[in-house]
Amino acid sequence: MTNTAQNPELRLHLNWRCDRHAPYGDRQRAVIDHTTRQKARDTISAWPGYQPTPMLELPDLAQKLGIARLRIKHESRRFTLKSFKALGGAYGVMRILERETGLGIDAIMAGDAKEQVAGVTVCCATDGNHGRAVAWGAQLAGARCVIYLHEHVSQGREDAIAAYGADIARIDGTYDDSVRQAAEDAETNGWIVVSDTSWPGYEEIPAWVKQGYTVCMGEAMEQLGDDRPSHLFVQAGVGGLACAAIGPVWEDWGAERPFCAVVEPHEADCLYQSAVQGHMANGLGSLDTVMACLSAGEASPLAWAILETGADAFITIDDHFSPDAMKTLAVSQTDPRMVVGESGCAGLAGLMAVAADPLAREAMGLGGDADVLLIASEGATDPAIYQEIVGMTPDEVGETQ
Ligand SMILES: Cc1ncc(COP(=O)(O)O)c(C=O)c1O
Structure with a gap:
């Protein structure tokens, strides 16, 4: 019906x-x-x-x-x-660091691989809550983080993300433009995109x-x-x-x-x-x-x-x-x-x-x-x-x- x-x-x-x-x-x-x-x-x-x-x-x-x-x-x-977004974005970051360093998440959180972790940059485009979670996860583990915001994301949401130590990249245009820019910059710089949505070939x-x-x-x-x-x-x-x-x-x-x-x-x-x-x-x-x-x-x-x-x-x-x-x-x-x-x-x-x-x-x-x-x-x-x-x-x- x-x-x-x-x-x-x-x-x-x-x-x-x-x-x-x-x-x-x-x-x-x-x-x-x-x-x-x-x-x-x-x-x-x-x-x-x-x-x-x-x-x-x-x-x-x-x-x-x-x-x-x-x-x-x-x-x-x-x-x-x-x-609830805290659960997903931050967990995604931890699993990436586990994969990249070959160490368990416990060890990463205990600071056992500080240099390796600090060499990883994660990034994502966001309307707000997901970016906050990714930034928080990166800060907890000691990784670098860049968050892409489109022009309609409020200043309040930007401030909340920046408070978790992320670098902010403001993009003219829509959410989709910010997604594209994050993907391009990740490709150029060897960063890892932490997206909350999947597409063919990007599922893990x-x-x-x-x-x-x-x-x-x-x-x-x-x-x-x-x-x-x-x-x-x-x-x-x-x-x-x-x-x-x-x-x-x-x-x-x-x-x-x-x-x-x-x-x-x-x-x-x-x-x-x-x-x-x-x-x-x-x-x-x-x-x-x-x-x-x-x-x-x-x-x-x-x-x-x-x-x-x-x-x-x-x-x-x-x-x-x-x-x-x-x-x-x-x-x-x-x-x-x-x-x-x-x-x-x-x-x-x-x-x-x-x-x-x-x-x-x-x-x-x-x-x-x-x-x-x-x-x-x-x-x-x-x-x-x-x-x-x-x-x-x-x-x-x-x-x-
Ligand atoms: C507060 C809140 N509720 C619900 C949702 C919807 O989640 P999803 O996009 O995974 O369906 C979001 C997504 O950002 C959110 O921030």
Whole structure:
């Protein structure tokens, strides 16, 4: 079912390719499996400052949305980076250094190969959070890092990246221009590109990035225990977070996994279009969205390997749902108050859009007994934008600890 006509604020595509009884197969395991998830978990949990992020319960909002239960995994306290992206970019850097030096990550972190590590330069293009993670990982290990920013990346995001010691290269033009420039400079200078998306012939590093992200869902699955949710709404840009959330529940829980919905902005709909067209396709939107970190025109093929048959539904939403979701979490009286950024809120925004649409609710089986899990994938990663949207600073919101 693709209901593009009934409600201009929400598009829903039920994924007929998703057979919930199909086993988690070789195509999916090549991206994420038990072994690679465990290696990421063992590595990342040994980094300084590691703590699982909390999972919060929001009974009041659940009631307002007409569902039984709502739990949100809150990534705003992920190390000092305020987003789940810390897990992927930094882990990608460590795996590269492991490959380049022939030493284990423990030894690299212990400073056993300082000179060799300092001779490696990693680089990437970014809208913000991924570059911050790569810069942080390089700083932790002692490697050099150059981050490429296109002209629309805010000053706040640039400052946050520079604070982790990266050299910044500002590029006139779009995100794609910054990707091209990073690739060209890497080729010329012998640097290594750490991308969060894959393309044919460049898969090892983006697979590591996605394996790093799985730590978030790994923690969530432990926090849920036997209380498994009926639905998972997860936001997507190129699909890395979504595949790292859906892959593990598919691998471990099989047909017992929740109904998994991938949420994108209307204007950045590459996964939705891929699902509708039955093959990887470019998005049809303008890429102009308040959910800036989800602004991807093309999906990651590695993510698609899991989402193509692992996601139950693909939805796209109008931009207004994201600020609505941010404010809802910021002003809550009885539920925990949460500071969540514009892209981090997209899962809740998708849930709010579906909850308000009886047809979509029915199609997705989102009844009064639904038990929903969301990932608030970032905090206020750009505090100025957060304040502009919510009308309060993160401190004024006073997040519940
Ligand atoms: C906060 C936040 N949430 C979600 C995403 C989407 O992740 P992906 O592009 O892997 O789908 C991003 C991507 O940068 C992000 O920064």
